[in-house]
Amino acid sequence: MASTATINGTTTAADPISRIPKKSKLPSTPHQFITLAEIVSEFSHHHPSVARINNGSFGSCPASVLAAQKEIQLQWLSQPDDFYFNHLQTGFLRSRTIVKQLINADHVDEVSIVDNATTAAAIVLQQVAWGFAEGRFQKGDAAVMLHYAYGAVKKSMQAYVTRAGGHVIEVPLPFPVTCVDEIVQEFRRALQRGKMGGRRVRFAVIDHVTSMPSVVIPVKELVKICREEGVDQVFVDAAHGIGCVDVDVKEIGADFYTSNLHKWFFCPSSVAFLYCKRSMESCDLHHPVVSHAYGNGLALESAWIGTRDYSAQLVVPKALEFVNRFQDGIEGIKKRNHQAVVEMGEMLAMAWGTHLGCPPEMCCSMIMVGLPACLGISNNEDTLKLRTHLRDKFGVEVPIYYREPKNGEVGPVTGYARICYQVYNKPQDYYKFRDVINELVREGFTCESLPN
Amino acid sequence: MEIKHSLNGEATHRILKRPRVTPRFLSESEIREEFSHHQSGVARINNGSYGSCPGSVLADQRRWQLRFLQQPDDFCFNTLRKGILASRTLIKDLINADHVDEVSLVDNATTAAAIVLQQIGRGFAEGKFQKDDTVLMLHCAFQAVKQSIQAYVTRAGGSAVEVRLPFPVKSEEEIIMEFRKAIEKVKSDGRRIRLAIIDHITSMPSVVIPVRKLVGICREEGVEQVFVDAAHAIGSVKVDVKEIGADFYVSNLHKWFFCPPSVAFLYCKNTNSSSDLHHPVVTHEYGNGLPIESSWIGTRDYSSQLVVPSVLEFVNRFEGGMEGIMKSNHEEVVKMGKMLAEAWGTNLGSPPEMCAGMIMVGLPSRLCITSEEDTVRLRSHLRDCYGVEVPIYYQGVKDGEMGVRDKNGLITGYARISHQVYNKLEDYEKFRDAINQLVEDGKVCKMLLTQ
Numbered sequence: 064m065a066s067t068a069t070i071n072g073t074t075t076a077a078d079p080i081s082r083i084p085k086k087s088k089l090p091s092t093p094h095q096f097i098t099l100a101e102i103v104s105e106f107s108h109h110h111p112s113v114a115r116i117n118n119g120s121f122g123s124c125p126a127s128v129l130a131a132q133k134e135i136q137l138q139w140l141s142q143p144d145d146f147y148f149n150h151l152q153t154g155f156l157r158s159r160t161i162v163k164q165l166i167n168a169d170h171v172d173e174v175s176i177v178d179n180a181t182t183a184a185a186i187v188l189q190q191v192a193w194g195f196a197e198g199r200f201q202k203g204d205a206a207v208m209l210h211y212a213y214g215a216v217k218k219s220m221q222a223y224v225t226r227a228g229g230h231v232i233e234v235p236l237p238f239p240v241t242c243v244d245e246i247v248q249e250f251r252r253a254l255q256r257g258k259m260g261g262r263r264v265r266f267a268v269i270d271h272v273t274s275m276p277s278v279v280i281p282v283k284e285l286v287k288i289c290r291e292e293g294v295d296q297v298f299v300d301a302a303h304g305i306g307c308v309d310v311d312v313k314e315i316g317a318d319f320y321t322s323n324l325h326k327w328f329f330c331p332s333s334v335a336f337l338y339c340k341r342s343m344e345s346c347d348l349h350h351p352v353v354s355h356a357y358g359n360g361l362a363l364e365s366a367w368i369g370t371r372d373y374s375a376q377l378v379v380p381k382a383l384e385f386v387n388r389f390q391d392g393i394e395g396i397k398k399r400n401h402q403a404v405v406e407m408g409e410m411l412a413m414a415w416g417t418h419l420g421c422p423p424e425m426c427c428s429m430i431m432v433g434l435p436a437c438l439g440i441s442n443n444e445d446t447l448k449l450r451t452h453l454r455d456k457f458g459v460e461v462p463i464y465y466r467e468p469k470n471g472e473v474g475p476v477t478g479y480a481r482i483c484y485q486v487y488n489k490p491q492d493y494y495k496f497r498d499v500i501n502e503l504v505r506e507g508f509t510c511e512s513l514p515n
Numbered sequence: 516m517e518i519k520h521s522l523n524g525e526a527t528h529r530i531l532k533r534p535r536v537t538p539r540f541l542s543e544s545e546i547r548e549e550f551s552h553h554q555s556g557v558a559r560i561n562n563g564s565y566g567s568c569p570g571s572v573l574a575d576q577r578r579w580q581l582r583f584l585q586q587p588d589d590f591c592f593n594t595l596r597k598g599i600l601a602s603r604t605l606i607k608d609l610i611n612a613d614h615v616d617e618v619s620l621v622d623n624a625t626t627a628a629a630i631v632l633q634q635i636g637r638g639f640a641e642g643k644f645q646k647d648d649t650v651l652m653l654h655c656a657f658q659a660v661k662q663s664i665q666a667y668v669t670r671a672g673g674s675a676v677e678v679r680l681p682f683p684v685k686s687e688e689e690i691i692m693e694f695r696k697a698i699e700k701v702k703s704d705g706r707r708i709r710l711a712i713i714d715h716i717t718s719m720p721s722v723v724i725p726v727r728k729l730v731g732i733c734r735e736e737g738v739e740q741v742f743v744d745a746a747h748a749i750g751s752v753k754v755d756v757k758e759i760g761a762d763f764y765v766s767n768l769h770k771w772f773f774c775p776p777s778v779a780f781l782y783c784k785n786t787n788s789s790s791d792l793h794h795p796v797v798t799h800e801y802g803n804g805l806p807i808e809s810s811w812i813g814t815r816d817y818s819s820q821l822v823v824p825s826v827l828e829f830v831n832r833f834e835g836g837m838e839g840i841m842k843s844n845h846e847e848v849v850k851m852g853k854m855l856a857e858a859w860g861t862n863l864g865s866p867p868e869m870c871a872g873m874i875m876v877g878l879p880s881r882l883c884i885t886s887e888e889d890t891v892r893l894r895s896h897l898r899d900c901y902g903v904e905v906p907i908y909y910q911g912v913k914d915g916e917m918g919v920r921d922k923n924g925l926i927t928g929y930a931r932i933s934h935q936v937y938n939k940l941e942d943y944e945k946f947r948d949a950i951n952q953l954v955e956d957g958k959v960c961k962m963l964l965t966q
Contacts, residue, residue: 110586121587121814129584139776140573142554143565144904148895178796181813185796196640196671215813218801222793227640325814332583333815349666351795352622352629357662369625369659370565370769371777375816451592460588 097388105385106487114459114492118485119277119303119429122326131381132331135374151373155366158379162336165383165393166320167311175337175362176376177350180302181215183321183337184268186361187298188223190348191266195227200295202228205257206266207294209234209280211273216300220268229265232257236278238466239420239431243281250285254292264294269317271301272308275464277429277481278421279308286316296343302335303327306386306393307400307427318343327428327485328393329382331375337361389486396486400428404484407493408432411482414497415504420479429483431464433476434500439509440465440478448513449478457499541832549829550937558903558942562933563721563747563873566770575825576775579818595817599810602823606780609837610764611755619781619806620820621794624746625659627765627781628712629667630805631742634792635710636667644709646672649701651711651738654679657718660744664712673709676701680722682910683864683875683919687725694729698736708738713761715745716752719908721873721931722865723752730760740788746779747771751841751871756782762789769819771872771935773826778819781805833936840936844872848934851943852876855932858947859954860921864929873933875908877919877926879954884909884928889960893928896963901949903942905930 097105105125109115115123135154139146159174168174177183194200206224208216210233220231234253237245257264267289271282282299289297298319304310306327312320320338324330339348339361348361352368366373386393405423408430412418420431440446446463453459461480468475482493541549549569553559559567579598583590603618612618621627638644650668652660654677664675678697681689701708711733715726726743733741742763748754750771756764764782768774783789783805792805796812810817830837849867852874856863864875884890890907897903908929912918918925932943 108581108584113586115586117588121583121591124584137552140552140568142557142559142904144561145554145898147565148898178815179813181798182796188797189795193670214799215797218799219797222797222801323814331816332587333813351633352626353632353659353663353666354625355658355662357666369623369777370767371622372775372816372819454589460586 096390101388102486109487112458113454114461114495116482116484116488116492116496117460117462118483118488119274119326119481120462121332122323123329123485123487124325124331125329125385128329128378128381128385129331132374132378135377136372139372139374151377152366154377155362155373158334158376159336159362161379161383162305162324165305165310166322166336166338167313168338169313170341172360172362173338173341175339175365177321177335177337177365179325179333179335180213180300180321180323181219183319183335184216184219184298184300185223185351186337186348187268187296187319187321188219189351191229191296192223192227193347194265195224195229200229200265201263203230203262205230205232205262205264206268207232207234207253207257207264208268209270209273210236211238211276211278212268212270213274213300213302216268224266230257230262236273238276238278239418239433240278240425241422243284243425246278246280247284247288251288254288254294258292264289264292266296266298267294268298268300271299271310271315271322272303272427272429274302275462275481276420276431276466276479277303277426278431279425279427282317283315290316303427303429305336307397307429309397312338312340324379324382325375329385330378334376334379337365397428400484400486401426403488404428404430404482407484407490408482411480411493411497411500415500417476428485429481431479431481434463434478434480435504436474436476437504437507437509438478438500439511441510444515445510445513446478448515449510452513453496453499457495459496459499461496539832540834546936553937556902557898558901558905558945560932560934560938560942560946561904561906562935562938563718563770563931564906565776566767566772566774567935567937568769568773568775569829572773572822572825572829573775575822576818579821580816583816583818595821596810598821599817602820603780603806605823605827606768609749609754610780610782611757612782613757614785616804616806617782617785617789619783619794619809621765621779621781621809623769623777623779624657624744624765624767625663627763627779628657628660628663628742628744629795630781630792631710631763632663632667633795634788635673635740636671637791638709639668639671639673644673645707647674647706648709649674649676649706651676651678651697651701651708653677653712653714653717653724655682655717655720656712656714657744657746660712674706680717682720682722683862683877684722684869685866687728687869690722690724691728691732695732698732698738702736708733708736710740710742711738712742712744715743715754715759715764715766716747716871716873718746719906719931720864720875720910720929721747721870722875723869723871726761727759734760747871747873749780750837751844751873753841756784762786768823768826773829774822775819778823781809841872844934844936845870847938848872848874848932851932851934851940855930855943855947855950859950861926862919862921872935873931875929875931877921878907878928878930878950880921880924880926881954881957881959882928882950883959883961885911885960890928892963893960897946897949901945901952903946903949905932905946907931 163171163174206229297317299317301322304322323335325333350364356364356367411432415435417433446465464479607615607618741761743761745766749766767779769777794808800808855876859879861877890909894907
């Protein structure tokens, strides 16, 4: 079946640079879409007795894409010089072109391939640091991030922005959250704080989908507010973006946008893209690992950062092929994942007498489900202990989030499980989780009883 | 040697047992089998560029990769850290470092250079160093390192000085003399040398540098920090970081130490400033020391960092272990180099004692190698039309210099041949014959066609 790029259900014409063929007619054979048995086979390397309801952390990769990756690895091992001189760069261009079409970027120059969103963050924040070091930004100018920003991004802000003299402001967000407006209001308030005392807000990093707790953020609206308030640069951290939520970088309007491809787009570990709007050329992005490609633009710099295994970054075409074996391609997968995870979340919340962490429209293929208060989740350590207990004793893999109770709350729900749904999941995975928690409640289990 | 996994058993959750290795040395055919994935028909005499990895180590790597794929959360929480510590500990012993805290695993020497130079860059940005304080490097330093200096040092206001070393080179003394002269010149200009970067084995042209002596000179002359870029060293020459005495020492493990692409170790002597080294890709481990920071830089495949134990098993199946391999590679490459130089009527770029597993062999002047472009052309032609993979170096002759001549003219091109355990005599004979053919046909570089 020919490789195609689909955006929001419609197909795009061939990009002359990459010569990706136009969509050909689907064969009218009975099994034109991937079957359940084929899906099971594609993920048969997953541990069979684990209820793997945590696709969000490390993603997943089907066997056919892994096989294609292995072929690339063998090609390199067989004759690395030839691969380096004659195949590596065309492979990168192919991957970048597919991503460009998937995300609706204007030009392939705007798309670089990097290891992961963590690396993308370092790239973007490094140039913010140069802004302070070279006097484009004044010491004390503000940089804004969400309180629920990913741990690595927070540290990166510290390492690059605070260290260079920037003032970092966190946007507190409510959780559980009941509507988009709650987030918008907090964000506006944070920008005002940033501008106090005549300061400029130079930079804002906004998650498209927060990690823990997981909520879909109204990025388009927040980017718009940033423009209104004169924020110099906006970076959307969409680690969970592609394959999870709709990604249209022009519509979202950020200056920088990154998403992992190994989380929800079936690529092997690890590969991500960093989109940089062309008008930001002057801001001088560089890969921190400098090679002979330095100065040729981020896309080319990132395509050679010394000898290493680039195979995960070269199989993007194969991942797209895989995705297109499903009805409605990635759009269909996203829609079905979302419906399934909401259904499973509601089933669990009802079974445990708890609630969801956000309304269904504010989640994608992950959702936060309250855990029974009697489990006694009273701090972050408890969440790790409980998670380990669920993994080791019951074969359930799911991350747990601790929510600090507010003053005056009676019998608060302090623990939330972040359940995910990907094409290999089945209702049994969630029934297993439901039953395990119910059993723990029946036994009078509390986190206190777990060893440190 | 690969084990089939039964996913229905609990075996997958236990440490996968590997077959007992019989305590005898590898035979010729077993070595061939270990490298049977190398493209046949190619005289692969360029181990120095991208290295090589035997089948049994690749199989071990796949085992690690499969464990991650099966249950990534369990792998990252319970297995990964221990595996990296095991590799670091083995490296620490190999290189005679004092403490495993001094050993970090990174992707490659290029990454290590960025780590060290970012620290220097911060020194300038934060006012610790003054404008025009200097970083010293060899003229033939690896291009990535030079660019890294530009990106982090020059950009931040520092100055970079290159030490030009003679090539062809006749003795260590020539190198030591030039190095001393360069340092004295910088000091006489009133500048402080904040960092000296010294290659242990230069890349192009390839020569073994007397690093211990040069580090000694740096200490005498008050150079603040010394970074030895030993990309080619481990598995090639003896590495004793305490004896060499540098502040930072990096070597790739995938070049001459049989690891898959890619992994390198960065040794950082425990000093006051070593705590301010950071991996540029910042994660939640930020501030926990470079070894810990480097052990988690986001979700990715760390398997190449986990196979060091199986590499040691592999090298110990050779007589004399790693030492035996190094000695044999050295002897063979010198023998092959002399064979080629004699066949072509040319020269070697350095005396045998100044090379390890690689040597530079002069190419016949009749090929008319007059530029970098010519070397690229020749290299591609050799690959495409003769099945020979070998990098070529252009050594222009400056005004006033005599240069080296063969019977027809100036020798301006050198091939860097490597020898690793999978190489055989035929590889170098194929190269010899290809060059002889080109000369016989009256070919010069400019007229060479490539596919």
